[in-house]
Amino acid sequence: LLVAFAFVNLRHDGGSPGRIIVAAAVATMLVLAVGAVPWRALPGWTQTLPPLAFFVLVAVLVDVDGGSRSSFAPLTLLPVLWLALYGTRGQLLAGILGAISVFLVPIVWLGAPRYPPDEWQTPTMWMITAALVGTVVHELVRDMRLRAAHVEIAASSMPAGRYPRFE
Secondary structure, X not given: OHHHHHOOOHHHHOOOOHHHHHHHHHHHHHHHHHHHOOHHHOOHHHHHHHHHXXXXXXXXXXXXXXXXXXXXXXXXXXXXXXXXXXXXXXXXXXXXXXXXXXXHHHHHHHOOOOOOHHHOHHXXXXXXXXXXXXXHHHHHHHHHHHHHHHHHHHHHOOOOOOOOOOO
8 A cells, every 4th residue: 555655646636635635545444444343253245345445445546647547557456366365256256346347437437538438458458367367366275275174184084193105
């Protein structure tokens, strides 16, 4: 978050700090929520809220930076990767939809000149990349967890002192 704010260029915003203040407020709420909320005591779906809120921050930063060709676009991968590593498939899907929304909603809702319809290539590539990377990472982590569980089950069912020999 600090690096993102360090690179915010107010020239794109015409000098108006309004959106930067919104982004700073969202960032502050995220940091406070992640640190203060007892996430393990809450239902699992609530753990999806901070990564989804991060998309709001990214959307504001992308808009401040000039729109669809913003240098902040790669930040959309961070919550997708977080959900791929720690979330369920449903949570990952919510993250992929959030990443898609960061790019698609402004093109459809705000339009030109910041989000011209002829600049679909860059946002489309980021949307595809977020979906592919998130899905692949999630499946790799899932596979590693299944293998670890199988090893643990196999190890607990072996008699004491009898370990398999690997050559």
